[in-house]
Amino acid sequence: MILCPSVSESDPHWPERGRLEWEVRAFVDRSDGRVIDCSRDPEAAWRELLEVWERRGDLILFLDQLALPNERHLGELEGCPHDWCACPPSPSSLDWFRGVVKVSWRLQHRHADLVQRIGELGPFARHWAWLPAALGHALRERHVSGPHLHHPLP
Numbered sequence: 001m002i003l004c005p006s007v008s009e010s011d012p013h014w015p016e017r018g019r020l021e022w023e024v025r026a027f028v029d030r031s032d033g034r035v036i037d038c039s040r041d042p043e044a045a046w047r048e049l050l051e052v053w054e055r056r057g058d059l060i061l062f063l064d065q066l067a068l069p070n071e072r073h074l075g076e077l078e079g080c081p082h083d084w085c086a087c088p089p090s091p092s093s094l095d096w097f098r099g100v101v102k103v104s105w106r107l108q109h110r111h112a113d114l115v116q117r118i119g120e121l122g123p124f125a126r127h128w129a130w131l132p133a134a135l136g137h138a139l140r141e142r143h144v145s146g147p148h149l150h151h152p153l154p
Helices: 016-030 044-055 071-079 093-098 105-110 114-120 131-141
Strands: 002-006 034-037 060-063 084-087 100-103
Touching: 002 016, 002 044, 016 034, 034 044, 044 060, 044 114, 044 131, 060 131, 071 084, 071 100, 093 131, 100 131, 114 131
Parallel strands: 002 034, 002 060
Antiparallel strands: 060 100, 084 100
16 A cells, blocks of 8 residues: 655646646556645645555555655565664665655554554654654664665665
8 A cells, every 4th residue: 555645736836746746646546645735734644654564464665755766666565574664865864754655564563552642742743744754763662773774766
């Protein structure tokens, strides 16, 4: 299941943003994923993640609205035996949460209350822009190392 939080913002300093957002949305649609409109509700992505997490059967790929993976990235993530992975948007691992983040169903089973716990941390942790980082923080609190990093996005 691909989840992609999105907000509609125009940026006159970055005209390519609109094109990239369209390409990402088309990619998510082709992949039977969900684009989550967070324009009016910054916690909508957290609620969607909570719903998917509670089913505990899907591999979750959390995709930043400006991150466009290709089939190579998806193949690597889906085939990787690690439970928590990321394709960062650049070679720097410091911003891994701005790319594509994978969470396996096994990790969901072992940490069934994790997304609920993130919600208890407050609105900052539930905000769409920081949700993958909050997920990483909550996992590290539980001594889960990672994420396992894959090739950066193009």
